[in-house]
Amino acid sequence: MKKVLFILSLLISVSPAQADMLQLKDSLFDNFGLDLAGFIEGRGGVRTQNDDYSDDVSLAEARLQLDLAKDFGWGVFKAKGDLLADGVVDQVTGRMRELHLLFSPLDNMDMKIGRQILTWGTGDLLFINDFFAKDWQAFFIGRDDEYLKAPSNAIKGSVFFELINIDLVYIPVFEGSTHISGERLSYWNGALGRTAGEDYIFDLEERHSTSRDSEYAVRLARNISSMELALYGYNGFWQTPEGMIVPDLKLRYPRLQAYGASLRNPLLGGIGNIETGYYHSSQSDSGRDPLTRNSEYRLLLGFEREIASNFTAGCQYYLEWMMDYDKYEKTLAPGSPAKDEYRSVVTLRLTKLLMNQNLTLSLFTYYSPTDKDCYIRPKVQYKLTDQWRLEGGGNIFIGSDAHTFFGQFEDNTNVYAGVRWSF
Amino acid sequence: MLIPRLFFILTLAALVASPTLAAPPLDEIIRKANNVSYYGGDDGRAEVAMTITDNQGRTRERLFTILRKDIQKDGGNQLYFVYFKRPSDVRKTTFLVHKFIDRDDDRWMYLPSLDLVKRIAASDKRTSFMGSNFFYEDVSGRNLDADHHEMIDENDTYYVIRNTPKDPASVEFASYTVWIDKKNSLPMKAEYKDKTATIYRTMEVLGVETIQGYTTVTKSLISDLGTGGNTIAEFTNIKYNLSLSADLFSERYLRTPPKEARQ
Structure with a gap:
């Protein structure tokens, strides 16, 4: 916690030197053709109730993001990374979010090679055919929306034809999404038959x-x-550990193949x-x-429109339909709560923009x-x-079952606030 | 009765035929003003710096490149591509509009930090463009068929035309009056009135240049008299007829902005 306060105060004492930072940006661009941007941010959050398995403080961090890009003419190199002083786990870590080269080997082809953020599909905070890594922990504790998307080390090739565009993504080594493990957020532990947190990861x-x-x-x-x-296809793994290996009680990312389609109009x-x-x-x-999640069929219907000036409403219906439900019921461990x-x-989703769109x-x-x-x-x-x-915002979980x-996240309900200086 | 009517028709024909005596028909004035404002060349590119000032004098900045391509003749469908450079929080965000005359536009926005292509409902074109006092319609034009037009005055310099919406519920104004310069056909000034006939919004052209033979607005001001805020837009590095490909206005370039936009 002290580290965070120290780093935050350091960052804040630096940040009023706005003119210097803009000068640095200009000189990097003029001398090296480097395009620099970024932000400095402080963020804190607390649980609004006691959680038996986690701290009251849900978020306490200072972050510096630097985003560097260089255009070589034949391609663009990009490096974007975060330095994070995290007071909840008392650690200072650096993490690259993007480190890639983008170029066009052919007129109708783009290649992006390296660490990158990947997104496709039509859902709004619901994902069916987007199997790229996410960070649900960041989402639930109140970090910026940007952090819901976790980076992948990948090769993305896109080919553009008159009739169709094809995107292919190859991720050599699966990393998976940051799931709710018990660290920072308590969760339902099926093996123990109770809520668990830091005590059982x-x-x-x-x-x-x-x-x-x-x-793929x-x-x-x-x-x-x-x-x-x-149309979409995927061959890889469940992004969250949806299986378990029994003798050693280890969580597993089971294999997954998926096929899908979307339409937006x-x-x-x-x-x-x-x-x-x-x-x-x-x-x-x-x-x-019984220890591996069954196959399923998923469906999403969505609609969004502006219902008044600067006021947008969106709604979605989403369905997960478990296959082989009879077998799931038969093999379910006695006493375990059954899924539907x-x-x-x-x-x-409701979004209202006010004061020249400066207040959202x-x-x-x-x-x-x-x-x-x-x-x-709410935000x-x-x-x-x-x-x-x-x-400022909140993450409010309400449920009738644990x-x-x-x-399962009811006791993680939290509110947070943050301030950011961008340059 | 035959003779006076014939006389009347002949006089009318003489008026129409003689440019020194009569103004061109109203539609033509309006069509030409629209073409000069939004359809210069077959395509175009400009860098735009907007300065938004609120009623307390605080300013904000928007810096972006705008690319345009006409896919039909003057007055028809167009493609727009916007690449944001500043402020930092919208840097490298791209925005794509397929503008249609006979139906709602298609709009997409790409958020690079999420690698997300978001489709935007485009039903209301009279909302602020990026928090400025410019509306989407001020950037890409308003459909001429959406209003009734009427010449209310004419002097040596201007045609003064009042426009009233055919569907008053779809817009915030009750009418707006435009001063079209007789020499260059540009709307140099506009005043928007609300239901009580109070002027609450104005547009003024502050700079005009001829670029590659096309009359071009290089500076304009929109003031919101209600809130006391205003936005000045300055256009630089303007070029026409770059032979921009229609492919630039697609999802590919929304995700990977073309050189034409980044430079």
């Missing part, structure tokens, strides 16, 4: 082999007039989208392995009628100047 089965643990993702996209159509003065996917969980033994065959979630009030709500739980994300953001931004997806 499972070991993870390692996936380090370049030959066996690679991921493909997207075929085509626009017909205003309609965007896409203007609809009733707004934008409508539909996305679907089939997840083939090949290690679940057609549902006979159908899990549905509806979301509502937003609310994103997930509600599951089947799990009877919900997750509410207020104010741009004091082009450089200074203030932000084992449902959002309900």
Whole structure:
């Protein structure tokens, strides 16, 4: 905690030297053609109730992000990294978010090689065909939305034809999403049959082999007039550890193959989208392995439109349909709470911009009628100047059961605030 | 009765035929003003610096490059690409508009930090463009068929035209009056009135240059008299007829902005 305060005070004492920073930017650009940008940020958050397994402080950190780019003419090199002083785990860490080269070997082809953020699909904070790494922990504790997307070490090739565009992503070594492990956030531990936190963090089965643990993702996209159509394929792993190895009680990322499609089009003065996917969980033994998540079918319907000036509303319906449910029920350990065959979630997003769009009030709500739980994300953001931004928000979890997806995080309900200086 | 009517028709024909005696038809004035404002060349590029000043004198800055390509003749459908350079929090964000005359535009925004292509509902074109006092319509033009037009005055310098919306519920103004320069056909000034006939918003052209033979606005000011804020837009490095490919206005370049936008 002291480290964070020290670093934050150091950063703040540096930051008023705005003119110096802008001068540095200019001189880097003039002398080396380097384009520099970034921000300095302080963020803190607390739980609004006691959690038996985690600290009251949910977030206490200072962060410096530097974003460097150089255009060589034939390609663009980019390096973006964060230096984070994290008071909750009392660590200072550096992490690259992007480190890649982007170039076009052919007129109709782009290659992006290296560490990068990858996103595709049509969902709003719901993902069906986007199997790229996420950081749910960052999302739930109130870091900036940027951090929901975790970087991947990948090669992305895109080819553009008259009829169709093809994106291919190869991730040599699977890394997976940052899941809720018990560190920082308490969760439902099925093996113990209770909520757990720092007191019980499972070991993870390692996936380090370049030959066996690679991921492949493909997207075929085509626009017909205003309609965007896409087909998706994926061969890799569940992004969160959806399986367990029994004798040593290690969590495992089971193998996964998926196929999907999406469509996005203007609809009733707004934008409508539909996305679907089939997840083939090949290690679940057609549902006979109770310790591996079954195959499932997923569906998403969404609609967003401006309902008044500077006021946008969006809603989504999302369904997970478990395959081989009868086998799941039969093999479920006695006494364990059973999941439903159908899990549905509806979301509502409201965004209001005020004061020349400098003040943003937003609310994103997930509600599951089947799990009877919900997750509410209110947020207020104010741009004091082009450089200074203030932000406050909450992550509110409500559930009637301790084992449902959002309900398990009830005691992690938190509020946070942050200040950022961008340059 | 035949003779006076014939006389009337002949006089009318003479008026129309003689440019020194009569103004061109209203539609033509308006069409020409629209073309000069938004359709110079087959395509174009400009760097835009917007300075937004609020009622307390605090300023904010928007710096971006804008690319445009006409895919139909003057007055028709267009493609727009915007690449943001400043402020830092929107740096490298890109924005793509496929503008249609007969239906809602298609709009996309790309957020580089999330690698996210977001599609934006474009039903309301009279909302602020990036927090400035410019509306989307001020940037890419307003459909001429959306208003009734009427010449309310004419002097040596200007045609003064009042425009009233055909669908008053779709816009915030009750009417707006435009002063179109007779020499260069540019709308040099506009005043927007609300239901109580109070002027609450004005546009003024502060700089005009001829670039590659095209009359071009290089500086304009929009003032919001209600809030006391205003935005000045200055256009530099303007070029026309760059032979921009329509492919530049696609998802590929939204994700990887072309040189034409980054420079």
